[in-house]
Amino acid sequence: MAGNAVIHLNNVDVFQQKHLVLSNVNLHIEKDEFVFLIGQTGSGKSSLLKILYGDLHIGNGEGNIAGFDLKNLKESQVPFLRRKLGVVFQDFQLLTDRTIEKNLEFVLKATGWKDAKLINERIKDVLDKVGLRSKIKKMPHEISGGEQQRIVIARALLNDPEIILADEPTGNLDPETSEEIVTLLKQISQAGTAVLMATHDYQIIRKFPSRIIKCESGVVHEDAQIA
Numbered sequence: 212m213a214g215n216a217v218i219h220l221n222n223v224d225v226f227q228q229k230h231l232v233l234s235n236v237n238l239h240i241e242k243d244e245f246v247f248l249i250g251q252t253g254s255g256k257s258s259l260l261k262i263l264y265g266d267l268h269i270g271n272g273e274g275n276i277a278g279f280d281l282k283n284l285k286e287s288q289v290p291f292l293r294r295k296l297g298v299v300f301q302d303f304q305l306l307t308d309r310t311i312e313k314n315l316e317f318v319l320k321a322t323g324w325k326d327a328k329l330i331n332e333r334i335k336d337v338l339d340k341v342g343l344r345s346k347i348k349k350m351p352h353e354i355s356g357g358e359q360q361r362i363v364i365a366r367a368l369l370n371d372p373e374i375i376l377a378d379e380p381t382g383n384l385d386p387e388t389s390e391e392i393v394t395l396l397k398q399i400s401q402a403g404t405a406v407l408m409a410t411h412d413y414q415i416i417r418k419f420p421s422r423i424i425k426c427e428s429g430v431v432h433e434d435a436q437i438a
């Protein structure tokens with residue numbers, strides 16, 4: 212792998228069933244980069260993210276993410292790949308029947324953590340990172356939408372991922388709260404975890420100038436501009 216790239220796609224074709232969604236994709240993202248992913252509905256953003264978290268197979272071309280060879284990725288390796296990725300997706304929300312602490316503990320136990328003291332320390336650690344340690348005993352419905360999204364980010368950080376994949380993380384939030392979430396994601400990238408954030412929110416893109424990757428007409432532009 213060249214340089215510090217943690218995402219590396221070379222001439223990849225992205226298929227959904229038999230339908231070629233994106234062709235000849237080249238994508239390189241460095242260790243501490245923050246990158247926006249844009250494109251109209253149906254342009255292939257979700258399909259591209261699926262390639263990256265091992266939910267869609269690479270047809271032609273080659274890819275590497277967090278040290279995993281996507282071309283030869285086995286089913287059995289997918290859980291290990293996912294541990295290197297922090298996923299912040301709208302359809303992957305907090306469990307509503309338990310506290311913030313129990314939500315985070317659930318993920319740690321599911322990913323092999325056993326020592327109660329280490330679990331407790333890790334939970335406090337990630338809550339400190341998102342500035343919400345005081346909410347540890349709260350139920351999800353007792354905190355705001357923006358706070359819930361920060362907890363989802365804390366959850367994504369639990370296993371110290373190399374990359375955060377965020378799909379519309381500000382989709383349901385007001386402009387001010389959206390800015391807080393993106394500020395947090397930017398800080399995370401500056402601390403060495405690459406962030407790839409899919410969004411339709413051009414106001415946010417203007418406010419936080421960063422590299423833009425665009426899906427358009429079946430191809431991916433690695434350095435796009437917005438009007």
Ligand SMILES: Nc1ncnc2c1ncn2[C@@H]1O[C@H](COP(=O)(O)OP(=O)(O)OP(=O)(O)O)[C@@H](O)[C@H]1O
Pocket residue numbers: 227228230232250251252253254255256257258259426
């Ligand atoms: N499971 C599937 N089977 C077949 N075709 C699919 C499937 N999922 C998506 N597609 C098609 O692939 C193309 C890209 O869809 P994709 O969901 O990647 O777009 P998107 O840019 O993420 O859209 P949005 O912004 O609405 O989420 C579309 O033409 C879509 O109809």
